[in-house]
Amino acid sequence: MDATSRRLTVLGFYLLAVFLPLGLTLEALHALKVPVYLEDTLRRELWTLAHAHGNLLGIVCLLIGANGERLIREEQRRRFVARWLTVGAVTMPLGFLLGGVLNAEGDPSLFILLVPAGGLALLAALVRAAWGVKD
DSSP: OOHHHHHHHHHHHHHHHHHHHHHHHHHHHHHTTOHHHHTOHHHHHHHHHHHHHHHHHHHHHHHHHHHHHHHOOOHHHHHHHHHHHHHHHHHHHHHHHHHTSSOBTTBOOGGGGHHHHHHHHHHHHHHHHHHHHHO
8 A cells, every 4th residue: 555545544544533433422412412512403413514524534535545546546646636635524524513613693603614625625636536547
């Protein structure tokens, strides 16, 4: 496994290590009827989205890390994909998570702007990966 694939694999494990326990924490907040979590539907939705996206993107990083060398043979393209996948996989769930912190009534905090930035980074990485597989 080359260094680029190894970094993506490690990132995938770290994302799962952070966002899987977040799901357990959200379940505990719900079970314990914690008002800060239950009474703010926007916060609850944003934190659930952070949990879901963090886990999904962790799995995507693991898959591309494990298969990157075989699928994307050109190393420069593989590094580009890994770089932008890393940016998107970190910023998107972080934007959802922090968007639910210090949010005003009905509006997320400004950290929500990390979500579209992360989405664009992910789009760039996945389109470039798709072009790399075609070649």
